Amino acid sequence: MVVAAVRRLVFKPARYAVPAKYGKSHTPDAVFLLGLIAILMVADSMFSASNATRHLQQNQPVETLAVFSLPWMLKAAIGAMPLATLWALNVGAYLVHELTFYFLLCYRPFGIQFHVETSLFSVYFAKLERGTLKPVRWGVPDESLDQVKSFGVKTFEDFTWKHMLDFYSCADCGRCADNCPANAVGRPLSPRFITIKARDYAFQHYPVLGKAHNHKPLIGNIYSEDEIWSCTTCGACEEECPLLVEYIDKIVDLRRGMIDDGNVPQSLQKPLKALESRGNPYGKMEKKRGDWAKAIPPGSQPTNAVKLLDGKSGADTLYFVDSITSYDDRMQAIGRATARILECLGKNFGILGATEKDSGHEVRRFGEEMLFMALRDHNTEVIKAAGVQRIVTADPHAYNALKHDYKDVPPVEHIVQVVAREVRDGNVRFNPVEDKDRVYAYHDPCYLGRHNQVYDDPRDVLDSIPGLTRVEMQRSRDRSFCCGGGGLMLFYEPKEDQRMGMLRVRMAAEAGANVIVTACPFCMVNIEDAIKVAGMEGKMSVMDLTELVDRHLVREGTEKTEKLEAATCGG
Amino acid sequence: MTRIFAYIVHRGGIVDDSAAELFAAARKIDASGLPTAIVTGCGADLDAACNSLTSSFREIWKVSHEALTYPNAELVRQALVNILPANSILLVSHDHFGIDLSPGLSIKLGSSFVSDVLAIDGLEGDSLKLGRQEFGGQVSTHVHCDISSGAVINVRPGAFKPEQSAPITGLVVDKSSTVGALTARRRYLETIVAEAGDVDITKHTVLVSIGRGIQEKENVSLAEELAEALGAAVSCSRPVVDAKWMEKSRQVGSSGKTVKPKVYLACGISGAFQHLAGVKGNPFLIAINKNPKAPIFQVADVGIVDDVLEFLPELTNKVREMRGVAAK
Amino acid sequence: MEILVCARRVPDTSENEISLNAAGNDIERDELVYSVNEADNYAVEEALQIRDRVGGNVTVATIGGEDDEEILRRELAMGANQAVLISDDAFSGSDGKGVATILKDFVRKGRYDLILTGVQADDGAAQVGGMLAAMLDYPFASLVNSIALEDGKLKVSREIEGGNREINEIDLPCVLSIQTGINEPRYVGMRGIRQVASAPIPTLGASDLGVDQGAVGEAAARVKRVDYFVPALSKGAEMLDGSREENADKVLELVAAKGGLK
Known part of the structure; x- marks a missing residue:
């Protein structure tokens, strides 16, 4: 007491x-x-x-x-x-x-003590599937969505009963806010107050005596647009919440409501429109989607160039590249490294090329469900036509989408899972690291780590490279700190005091690392930018795990790997 | 030969830079003749404007009317319809006034209209051969304009280099009596002057100017660092202001400031003419752009195909290195 | 207030390089994606906002073919009350004046207090609005970047040089050409477009509108685009092709030589 x-x-x-x-x-x-x-x-x-x-x-x-x-x-x-x-x-x-x-x-x-009673129920009814999103409307199949009058949450009454129960069940302990990267960089979002403001609203608008006055729009009254767009869906809040309060589903539902009302910042409209017309947020031409693969220098692969899957190629593995790795000059290096790794591991793989569209992972998490469905249906169809048994990707967002948001596609793995298995089975060996002064820290991408619990595979792979010094950042594994968000978040311009990536780079420096290794192209973009903004070029660098693996893989009869990598990855 | 006129804009008696450009454009249509200037306005300002044109134009038509004190396109149009002889060619600068005036004027005159012309290849019979651009300057076109019942041609600012010609003594002809009645259903009320920013980009000799290629707000600092090292100022193109990455006071172009630096570093700027219209005084123009086909390379003195986000820090380092050495 | 917005469907060329077709008489359009002209979209949003303030209807019209219906659906999804496709073989090849003539006849079929166009489309001509106003004998203002309604008149602001704004009072009915940035157009999602997928879009031809066929189309055009060409590359700029470091050195040297270093 x-x-x-x-x-x-x-x-x-x-x-x-x-x-x-x-x-x-x-x-x-x-x-x-x-x-x-x-x-x-x-x-x-x-x-x-x-x-x-x-x-x-x-x-x-x-x-x-x-x-x-x-x-x-x-x-x-x-x-x-x-x-x-x-x-x-x-x-x-x-x-x-x-x-x-x-x-x-x-x-x-x-009072706030009610959570003791309600949390019994909200914990019992809590969502257990990580990485998934609630459907637009429970019990309404995709085909019938056209009949749904309004999408998402626009008024308090649009929340599900479970989400309302969440509001009462919050113990107001503030652990979510402590761990929220958006809150940490001064974006106008704190998960705790998503709950508290809704609970206050409920108490005010549904009094014991008197008439309930309801159906006021939430956005503009208790929530701001910026607040709702500020979330990177990293999942840190949900991971920390002792009462299993859900946040991502609520944020996405609120975004669905804003999308339905046309209330979308201009900075997001352009990429969304490009996704609709071109299948990628940059508005680049479809036919150029597979061009990154052409840049693999001849001879770097023992056999031939990356196959385009057409159902007759005989390949059993699809490498799903996704938009950023396909089109971004820097991230294409991840694509090439992944292709070379798959080649070296003897996988019979190929890519979809021009027929691949964005996985739609962020499209869905930004609330544009119908566009996501169109992208998903298109990709599902071309993946099925490719006739493969498994899918590999190097993009955790694509991985999460294919694993949780798609149905009826072959099983999907992230490339680090594939490599880790081969390492454990003794099928691959690595050359020792050359520069002993390099200290590596692994940054857990949210959609590989927290949302899919892949924590050990990347670390095992790193530790199997002889002579590699690895340190852990204080915030790692399930407490990893979001780099700033992927997909459409790269286009959104939040009001913030500093970048999440800057904080993350400092955390790595505090841990004594000078190389941040990640396994996600978006983490790479954000951290690379943050290093520049922080003026830490030369003191800190970032690389993708695939690049590190590709550089150190022992290939039969080739000693040129180093040189080739230097030529394609810039270092 | 069809008579060629140039509508000359002036502000407070000071003739706009476009006057000499329209003169040069008229000479491209008819190298043997000289165009006639038309100037509208009222009072001493109008006289000053007309007099300053007498060294280049042989004839200057002065149109004085109280209602024309401020160039309201609707009133100017009515005046010109009454004044212009049938089937003549009128050249107008394609700025905010020309855009307001010319399309409607061509209808009232019953003549042809060609907008935003940046090349004139001459006259063949009744067909005037012109050059234009489409798709934001990515593609050019040849355009043939039938001038048998006259034409209004809007000329892109900066597209025609003023000619050096021997001064003449032109004649100011007062055409005010032919103006007729002027009635406006659109009334000019006031001009709201843009707020002055913290930095006056018109006063700097070196400008590091950024465009869409800077990609996001945070990257503006890359240009700021370079500018600081050079002792220059950062300016920008319209998309940067639209995205709210920089203040409106930093914008160069037809809807922004007109600048006259010695050196202009165009970083990630594609080179839309609306932007280039604000770059005067023929500075040394260095363009850095990822896209080798960016129109900016057409007008730049030196071009580099590179990502500005990579190139700017490199250049900043070089400047700092040099300054460091110089300081010792 | 009854508002008409004239919109146009244009290829989205901002992100992709444009090349010419084999014949050299047009750009290569096969790979291009079309959407509503940017300035026209701002005009539609402005019309919707005015309607939502004072009531009335917003009609969106475009001249074109079947393919152009797509943008009308998008504008309907945005909230326009009705859309009209103006289509006739006789219209093809019209110059700016021809287009304005067709629109004039369309406007005369209805009753509109306010007509909005985008300031310019992909051809950069910025001409149809002003021509249409002159043909209808309505007052006109271009480059409009704000509109306020006061006692049956509009107070409009125009974007002029130096970032300044010219404020005008203008009588109704009138024609305004809308500059980008006047508002923040709302988002139209896939769902919105699906909801208006079956909304009727009437098609009107030359005879429906009473268009004088001698005044429109290619034959009547007094301004003709002869060809498309890509201007010779970098006739002006001396291109530096050294390494990044060499280029930076060279630039610094040039800046110093031109008196840019103090």
Whole structure:
């Protein structure tokens, strides 16, 4: 009790603070509840103490009181009181305790303590599938979505009952906000207040007495547009929440609502339109999608160039490249490294080339469900036509999309999973690292780590490279810190004090690393930018795990790997 | 020969730079003749404008009317319809005034209209051969314009280099009496002057100017660092302002500031004419652009095909290195 | 207020290089994606916002063929009340004046208080709005970057040099050509387009509108585009093709030589 009161009133952990923009502080409510609990404890103790003292004075059998407990101390204090006073104390304490207890029971649903009751249910009904999104409307199949009048969450009443239950179940502990990268860089988003503001709204608009006034738009009233677009869907908040409150689904539902109302920032409209017309957010021509593969220098692969899958190629593995690796000059190096690794591992693989479209992973998470469905249906069709047994990708976002958002496609693996398995099976060996001064830190991409629990494979691969020094950043694995967000987030211009990538680069420096290794093209973009902005070029560098693997793979009869890589990856 | 006129814009009696360009354009149509200037306005400003044209134009038609004090396109159009002889060719600068005036004027005159012309290949019978651009300057076209019932030609600012010719003594002819009644259904109220920014880009001798190629707001700092090292200022093209990456006061172009630096570094700027219209004084133009086909390379003195995000830091380092050495 | 927006479908050329077709008489259009002309989209958004403030209807019209229906659907999904496709073989090859003539006859069939166009399309001519206004004898303002409605008149701001704004009062009915950036056009998602997939879009031809066929089409055009060509590359610029470092050195040397270093 005392500790809790001191914590609330004296130390005031920063995360309990409520910034003015998010509403009023909940401390008075918390203190009031603490007071009620204190009364209960004192009354109960006084009841026991007076009882015991009375029995003692009447030479009746006395139940033993724990030494140094509150009743024990009170017993010592009231030992000399007359019997009548003790009786009065005894009955008084009983009444105070009962009244307080029942008052508290009735009061709890109106205060922050209600979470104790509701969380039983919200935890029981919590979503267990990581990396997935809720459908637009539960129970409505994709084909019938056209009949749904309104998409997403526009008013409080549009939230699902489970999400409303979440609002009541939040213990207001602030762990989500502490771990939220958007909150950390000063974007106008704190997951905690997504919940708290909605709960306050519910209390205000659904009073016990009087009429419920409802159906006000949430955006512009309790949430701002920027707040909802600021989320990178990294999942740190959900990972930390002790009561399993869901955030990504709510954010995506709110975005679906904004998309449905046409309320989309101009910076996102252009890439969305390009995705619709060209299948990639850059508006580049479809026919150039596979051009990166042509840039693999002849001779770097023992056999031939990357196959284009047409159903007759005989390849059993599809390398799903996705947009950024296909079109971005720098990220194409990841594509080439991946292709060379697959070749070296003896995989019979190919790419879709011009017929591949964006996986739609971010399209879906930015709330444009119908566009996502169009991309998914297109890709599903061409993947099926390719006649492969498995899919490999080097993009965790594509990996998550193909694994969780797509149906009826062959099983998908991220390239690090493939390499890790080959390492464990003893099928590949690595050359020792040349530069012993390099200290590597692995940055967990959100959609490989938190959303899909692939933590050990990349680390195992790194550790199997002889002589490689690896350190862990303080925030790693399930507490990894988002680089700034992938896909459409690269186009969005949030209001922020600094970049997430900058914080991440500093974390790596603090860990003593000078090379950040990641396994996601978006992490690479963000971290590479952050290194430049931080002026840490030369002191810190970033590379993709595929590039590192490609550079150190022992290839039969080729010693030229180093040189070739230097020529294509720029170093 | 069809008579050629040039509508000359002036501000407070100071004739716009386009006057000499329209003169040069007229000479491309008819090298043997001299165009007639038409100047509208009122009072001493109008006289000053007309007088400053007498050294190049043989004839200057002065059109004075109180309603024309501010060049309201609707009123100017009515005046010109009454003044211009049938089937004449009128050249107008393709700026915010020309865009306002000429299309409607051509309809009222019953003549042809060609917009945003940047080359004139001469006259063949009734067919005027012109050059234009489409798709943001990515593709050029040849255009034939039938001038049998006259033509209004909007000329791109900066497309025609002023000629050096011996000064003559032109004659100012007062045409005010033929203006007729002027009634406007569009009334000019006021001009709201853009807020002055923290940096006056018109005063700098070196400008590091950035365009869409800078890609995002955070990268603006790359240009700022270079500018700081050079002792220059950062300016930009319209998309950068539209994206709110820089203040409007930094924008160079027809809807922004007109600058006259000695050196202009166009970084990731494609080179739309609306932008180049704001770059005056023939600076040494260095263009850096990823796209080797960017129109900016047509007009630049020196071009580099490179990513500005990579090139700018390199150049900044070089400047700092040099400054460092010089300081010792 | 009854508002008409004249929109046009153009190839999206911002992200991709344009090449010429084999015959050299047009650009290579096979690989291009079309969408509504950017400035026209701002005009539609402005019309919708005015309608939402003062009531009325927004009609979007385009001259073209079946393919152009796509942009009309998009504008319907945005919130336009109706869309009209103006289509006739006789219209092909019209010059700016021809296009304005067709629109004039269309406008006369209806009753519009305000007509908006985008300031310019892919040909960069910025001419149809002004011509249309002159033919209808309506007042006109170009490069409009804000519109306010006051007592049956409009107060419009035009974008002029130096980032300044010219404020005008203009009587209705009038024609305004809208500059990009006047507003933030709303997003049209796939869902919105699907919802208007079956909305009727009437098609009107030359006889429906009473267009004088001698005044439109290729034969009537007094301004003719003869060809397309890509100008010879870098006739002006001396291209530096050294390494990045060499280029930077050279640039620094040139800046110094031109008096750019103090």
